Amino acid sequence: xxxxxxxxxxxxxxxxxxxxxxxxxxxxxxxxxxxxxxxxxxxxxxxxxxxxxxxxxxxxxxxxxxxxxxxxxxxxxxxxxxxxxxxxxxxxxxxxxxxxxxxxxxxxxxxxxxxxxxxxxxxxxxxxxxxxxxxxxxxxxxxxxxxxxxxxxxxxxxxxxxxxxxxxxxxxxxxxxxxxxxxxxxxxxxxxxxxxxxxxxxxxxxxxxxxxxxxxxxxxxxxxxxxxxxxxxxxxxxxxxxxxxxxxxxxxxxxxxxxxxxxxxxxxxxxxxxxxxxxxxxxxxxxxxxxxxxxxxxxxxxxxxxxxxxxxxxxxxxxxxxxxxxxxxxxxxxxxxxxxxxxxxxxxxxxxxxxxxxxxxxxxxxxxxxxxxxxxxxxxxxxxxxxx
Numbered sequence: 001x002x003x004x005x006x007x008x009x010x011x012x013x014x015x016x017x018x019x020x021x022x023x024x025x026x027x028x029x030x031x032x033x034x035x036x037x038x039x040x041x042x043x044x045x046x047x048x049x050x051x052x053x054x055x056x057x058x059x060x061x062x063x064x065x066x067x068x069x070x071x072x073x074x075x076x077x078x079x080x081x082x083x084x085x086x087x088x089x090x091x092x093x094x095x096x097x098x099x100x101x102x103x104x105x106x107x108x109x110x111x112x113x114x115x116x117x118x119x120x121x122x123x124x125x126x127x128x129x130x131x132x133x134x135x136x137x138x139x140x141x142x143x144x145x146x147x148x149x150x151x152x153x154x155x156x157x158x159x160x161x162x163x164x165x166x167x168x169x170x171x172x173x174x175x176x177x178x179x180x181x182x183x184x185x186x187x188x189x190x191x192x193x194x195x196x197x198x199x200x201x202x203x204x205x206x207x208x209x210x211x212x213x214x215x216x217x218x219x220x221x222x223x224x225x226x227x228x229x230x231x232x233x234x235x236x237x238x239x240x241x242x243x244x245x246x247x248x249x250x251x252x253x254x255x256x257x258x259x260x261x262x263x264x265x266x267x268x269x270x271x272x273x274x275x276x277x278x279x280x281x282x283x284x285x286x287x288x289x290x291x292x293x294x295x296x297x298x299x300x301x302x303x304x305x306x307x308x309x310x311x312x313x314x315x316x317x318x319x320x321x322x323x324x325x326x327x328x329x330x331x332x333x334x335x336x337x338x339x340x341x342x343x344x345x346x347x348x349x350x351x352x353x354x355x356x357x358x359x360x361x362x363x364x365x366x367x368x369x370x371x372x373x374x375x376x377x378x379x380x381x382x383x384x385x386x387x388x
Contacts, residue, residue, distance in 0.1 A: 001027045002143045004133050005049055008032040009039035009076055010056035010094075011068050019122060026126040035060040036072035040079045047087050048163055051133035051142075053080060054125075057095035057115065070109065090132040092116060094125060141169045148287045151294040161190040165290075168283055173276050180279050181266075184286055185257040188212065188250070191293055195219065199303035200240060204232045209372045211379070216254055218306075220247040233309050240305040246292050249285040256282050258377070319369070320387065321346060325362040328353070337366055337383055347382040356386055 006028050010016070013032035023030050033039035036059060043050060053076075061072035073093070080091050093110065096118035116125040133139045142149045145165075152162025164183045171180070189210045195201040205215045211232065217223075218231040221241030228235050242250075256266055256278065270278055323339040325348065333350030335358065346368055348358070358364065366383035373380050 002130075002146065003027050003029055004051040004130060004139070006030045006052050006054060006129060007039060007043055007050050008054040008056075008094075009036055009059055009072070010034070010054070011058075011060050011064070012056075016118075019118070022122060023126060026130075028126060028129065030054070034064055035062060036076045036079075037062045040076055043080070043089075044083065046159070047083060047089060048138060048166055049159065050089060051136060051139045052129045053089060053091040054094050054129075055091055057093055057110070058097060087136075087138070089136075090129070092125060092129060094118060094121075138166055138170065141166060145169060145287065147294075148290045151290050156294055156297065157187070157190045157194045157290070161187050161290075164190075172280060172283070181257040181282075184253065184279075184282055185212070187286060187290070188253060188257070191289065192219075194293070194297075198297055198301075200301065200305075202232070202234050202306060204234070209377075211372060212254060212258070212377065214379075216247075216250050220250070230309055234306045235309060237305045237307065240301045242296070243292070246289055249289055253282055253286055253289070319367055320365065321368050321383075322363070322365045325358050325360055325364060328358075328360050335360075337364065344381075347380065349382060352383060352386060 004027055006023070008030050010032060011034050013020075013034065020030055020032075031042070033042060039053075043053065055073055055076050056068075057070065057073050058068045059072040059076075060066055060068055061075060077091065080089060083089070093113050094116045114128075116122075116128070134143075148165060149162055151157055152159060152165060164187055168180065168183055189212065192201065192210050192212070192215045193206055195215070196203060196206045201215060201218065205211050205218060214231040217229045218234060218236050219242045220229070221236045221238060222228055266278075270276075321337060321339045321341070321343075323337045323346075325335050326338045326345070328335040333353055335348045335353055336345040337348055338345050346366075348366070352358065352366075356364075365387045367385050367387060368381055369384040370379055370381055372378070
């Protein structure tokens with residue numbers, strides 16, 4: 001059954017369990033708010049996720065301390081209409097009192113609107129919502145790719161992934177590679193963060209940022225020779241290795257979407273062909289990975305299924321480097337450490353230069369740490385602190 005996401009504004013919504021249950025059985029997942037203000041704030045922030053809005057005629061406007069009136073209804077309609085350039089979302093007025101004689105004047109004010117009466121028109125309302133929602137392009141896409149969008153909730157990989165996925169599918173024919181590839185990679189990151197949430201991935205792989213390549217290797221577990229990967233000091237035990245086909249698809253996705261020098265080749269390829277076929281092929285592989293992720297998590301896989309590889313003492317001591325300060329940049333304030341053991345030069349951040357009044361050719365001993373470059377996502381080394 002196709003499911004529809006519906007926003008409902010009603011001051012007595014929590015007392016109408018029968019209506020909510022009937023709606024659910026009809027495929028409507030209703031999220032309700034008691035004031036126009038709260039409901040419209042929700043709609044503005046998540047309009048892409050909703051298929052329709054139900055509005056009570058007599059409702060609170062800004063606060064539950066006020067008297068329910070038509071003001072809240074009219075303000076909601078005004079706000080919905082103002083959002084039409086972003087998305088023209090259908091709304092339905094649903095009232096339990098407006099058909100009574102004492103509300104004749106209110107009916108006149110709403111003469112141009114269709115009004116559904118509570119209890120009497122419930123089934124008619126449900127069908128009307130589904131009929132109009134089915135005419136929305138984004139609703140059609142969510143239903144066509146329903147299994148993928150089921151995973152784009154806070155329970156699994158997050159609502160932001162659903163928003164990104166919808167934008168990708170809405171622009172499926174677009175050959176603008178930069179935004180498309182970046183968005184695809186962000187969804188992969190959402191999947192990896194969710195792996196950590198479900199204790200299928202150690203914290204070190206997502207903090208301070210997602211280590212995409214290392215995570216992909218860790219989850220796959222083995223290289224093409226069947227040897228266990230060791231990533232960030234961890235080995236992933238075989239019971240929860242991802243299937244080989246999922247591993248291959250992840251490798252394909254990341255090979256195409258990763259930042260770096262090779263991306264210029266990819267971008268040039270798309271530009272030369274002037275087609276979106278490559279982007280589509282990557283997107284459809286990602287959809288498969290998303291669907292697999294839900295199946296995997298729902299199977300209750302073994303958690304924390306890894307071993308920590310303890311480094312021998314002499315290896316940990318390699319984090320301490322002695323050397324001289326070179327290549328001091330007077331404008332940006334950084335320099336480099338040239339180790340006496342003739343290993344690669346190591347970046348010295350500006351704050352260490354300033355705090356220790358370092359200058360060219362100073363001899364120092366520093367503790368070295370790895371970090372992820374925010375611009376390139378590359379793993380690099382820098383001096384963490386000086387050792388006196």
